[in-house]
Amino acid sequence: MSDGTTPHRKKRIFSGMQPSGEAHLGNYLGALKRWVDMQDEYDCIWCIVDDHAITSGTDPRELPGNVFDLAVSFLAVGLDPERAIIFVQSDVHEHTELAWLFNAVTPVGDLERMTQYKDKASRVESVPAGILNYPILQAADILVYKADAVPVGEDQRQHLELARDVARKFNAAYGDTFPEPAALIGDAGRIRGLDGDAKMSKSIGNTVGILAELDEVWARVRTAVTDPQRVRRTDPGRPEVCNVFSLHKFFSDEETVEDVATQCRAATRGCVECKKILAENIAAAFAPFRERAAHYRAHPEEVKRILDEGAEKARAIASATMAEVRRKMGLRWRDALG
Ligand code: AMP
Ligand code: TRP
Numbered sequence: 528m529s530d531g532t533t534p535h536r537k538k539r540i541f542s543g544m545q546p547s548g549e550a551h552l553g554n555y556l557g558a559l560k561r562w563v564d565m566q567d568e569y570d571c572i573w574c575i576v577d578d579h580a581i582t583s584g585t586d587p588r589e590l591p592g593n594v595f596d597l598a599v600s601f602l603a604v605g606l607d608p609e610r611a612i613i614f615v616q617s618d619v620h621e622h623t624e625l626a627w628l629f630n631a632v633t634p635v636g637d638l639e640r641m642t643q644y645k646d647k648a649s650r651v652e653s654v655p656a657g658i659l660n661y662p663i664l665q666a667a668d669i670l671v672y673k674a675d676a677v678p679v680g681e682d683q684r685q686h687l688e689l690a691r692d693v694a695r696k697f698n699a700a701y702g703d704t705f706p707e708p709a710a711l712i713g714d715a716g717r718i719r720g721l722d723g724d725a726k727m728s729k730s731i732g733n734t735v736g737i738l739a740e741l742d743e744v745w746a747r748v749r750t751a752v753t754d755p756q757r758v759r760r761t762d763p764g765r766p767e768v769c770n771v772f773s774l775h776k777f778f779s780d781e782e783t784v785e786d787v788a789t790q791c792r793a794a795t796r797g798c799v800e801c802k803k804i805l806a807e808n809i810a811a812a813f814a815p816f817r818e819r820a821a822h823y824r825a826h827p828e829e830v831k832r833i834l835d836e837g838a839e840k841a842r843a844i845a846s847a848t849m850a851e852v853r854r855k856m857g858l859r860w861r862d863a864l865g
Contacts, residue, residue: 540569540711541674543576543616543665546593550600551734552809553718553727556777557680561713563605565678571611572672572841573601578616578623579664582657583647598830603738603820614837616668621845625667626660628852632696633663633689641685666690670697670705671845678711701855723752723770738820741810748806753798754791764791764798771802778808 542562544550550559565571575597577590585593594615606613616622638644638659648654669677669690677687687710694705717726720733727734735747751771757764766772766788775787783804790796823830853859 537568537570538675539572539672540565540676540678541572541574541669541672541708542678543574543579543668544597545580546575546577546590546597547580547729548593548596549736549738550597550604551727551729551736552774552777553720553734554600555604555737556718557713557715558678559601559604559606561678561715563607566607566610569676572674573606573611573613574616574668574841575601575614576616576665576668579661582655582661595827595830598834599820599823600737600816602823602830602833603816608833608837612837612840613833614841615834618834618838619841619845621671621842621849622664622667624849625671625845625852626664628856628858629663629667629670629693629697630660631856632700633666633693635659637689637692638662641689643682643686662686662689663693666693669708670694671848672841673706673844673848674708675706676709676711678713680715681712681717684710684712701852704851704855719770719773721747721751721770735809737813738817739810739813740817741806744810745803745806748802748809749799751802753801757791757794757798760797761794763794766791771798771805775801775805775808778805778812783808 542558544554544558562571562573575594577594580590580593598613598615601613602608641662644659644661647658651658665686666689670693677683677690679687687708691707694707698704719725720727720731721735722731722733725731725733735744739747748771751774753771754764754766754769756762757769769791772784772787772791775784779787787796787801787804791801854862857863
């Protein structure tokens with residue numbers, strides 16, 4: 528709390544999301560929902576990380592549309608340009624510039640230890656350097672704003688640790704400059720996709736979009752895998768292993784959740800009906816988001832203006848950090864020579 532004599536500075540938070548189009552339930556429950564709630568308490572910066580996306584071989588014809596669609600999702604769920612900075616990474620060149628400078632203090636061994644790197648590298652024949660260096664750019668995203676904390680999912684814990692190491696190493700080599708950003712790991716856990724097994728993810732194609740209309744939500748949820756042991760409608764189900772049930776917990780009221788569990792165990796309601804209730808509740812929960820999204824899709828110039836203003840505010844902070852970093856690293860030779 529501010530005591531009235533010193534200005535109260537809210538903690539600064541940064542987070543980023545890759546542009547793969549409209550957000551899905553996993554993105555919403557695992558990240559966006561929390562981001563929206565954080566806007567009251569923190570000074571927030573929300574970034575669409577298109578410079579990161581290119582490391583996974585994004586189609587250049589699709590990338591701009593994916594950036595726009597994610598921006599619409601951001602605004603639709605309630606990320607608020609009045610209270611937070613919302614922008615696209617490639618609009619603020621300081622991120623990539625700082626990432627280059629961080630190469631100087633980051634051991635290759637640390638990058639090679641990242642599980643996400645090992646996982647991605649094992650799946651391609653020739654590994655692009657960008658996949659290895661990905662966490663350096665992520666560290667730059669965060670540190671260029673001297674963010675205090677970063678809300679992320681469990682899978683990003685290691686990247687955050689690397690960002691803290693980069694801050695520490697930079698400070699040791701060039702003088703105290705960056706705070707070590709804390710990871711704020713959410714408790715939503717891993718939202719499973721409609722296959723009932725893998726993490727819900729665009730790349731697997733097991734998602735439900737947050738802006739889908741009821742018929743579309745239904746078309747997706749209808750395909751969801753339920754308890755594999757429940758083959759016939761008359762077989763009793765096990766809600767505790769059923770992914771449809773776990774989604775009900777997010778979207779249905781307590782009474783419905785209880786009723787769904789009871790009827791599943793007693794085999795008095797079939798999976799199809801249970802899924803119908805879920806689809807309806809998902810579509811109803813997101814109705815206000817669809818309305819806002821429709822507005823922004825009809826007014827793309829408004830989205831562009833918001834992202835332009837966001838980039839401008841971001842640049843103001845980032846360029847000040849870069850001036851300090853360049854000076855500390857001896858990259859201001861004209862000034863230094865006088
Ligand atoms: P991605 O689209 O995988 O880059 O994820 C963007 C953000 O959404 C990250 O912060 C993730 O933690 C979150 N996220 C994505 N998919 C899921 C999921 N299936 N369960 C929980 N969180 C997720
Ligand atoms: N790597 C993150 C992910 O895949 C996205 C990201 C990029 C990010 N830069 C960031 C997250 C900075 C937090 C802070 O989810």
